[in-house]
Amino acid sequence: MPMSITLPGPAPWGFRITGGRDFGKPITVSKVTEQGKAAMGDLRPGDIIVTINGESAAEMLNVEAQNKIKQSPGQLRLQVERWVLMGHLCNVNLVIPNRPLAPQNCRCLHPKPIPLHPNPSLAPRPRRCSHPCSSHPAPPPIPGALMLPSPPGPVR
Structure with a gap:
């Protein structure tokens, strides 16, 4: 069951991702900056990103997911599998x-x-x-x- 995580904006969000359709792997959090917004919002390395601001990340290329995250207006809403x-x-x-x-x-x-x-x-x-x-x-x-x-x- 996906968990909802909402990070207050604006960027920087304090995390990095790997994976994507181009890598044949789900979009996954690879690093979380200590004391950053992602860490404060309980995002963790290894979390699989299911949606970005309500949009499914299942078929996104890595660069598409990065752009959706970077361009997020205001808060960033993620659903993750942990x-x-x-x-x-x-x-x-x-x-x-x-x-x-x-x-x-x-x-x-x-x-x-x-x-x-x-x-x-x-x-x-x-x-x-x-x-x-x-x-x-x-x-x-x-x-x-x-x-x-x-x-x-x-x-x-």
């Missing part, structure tokens, strides 16, 4: 949407992507990992998903 990494590392708590996950005494890391879901009761249910230390849950795989580390603490 993915978080779920897995576990011994003695480290990682999170699934809105719930901390307590790891078992295992010395492995199993990154599995899951979408950030605003309503945990509707989020995909985890399944058990097939690794020998399978005492921890893992979500169903999402083909082609972008995996990013989640922030410490519960996702809000």
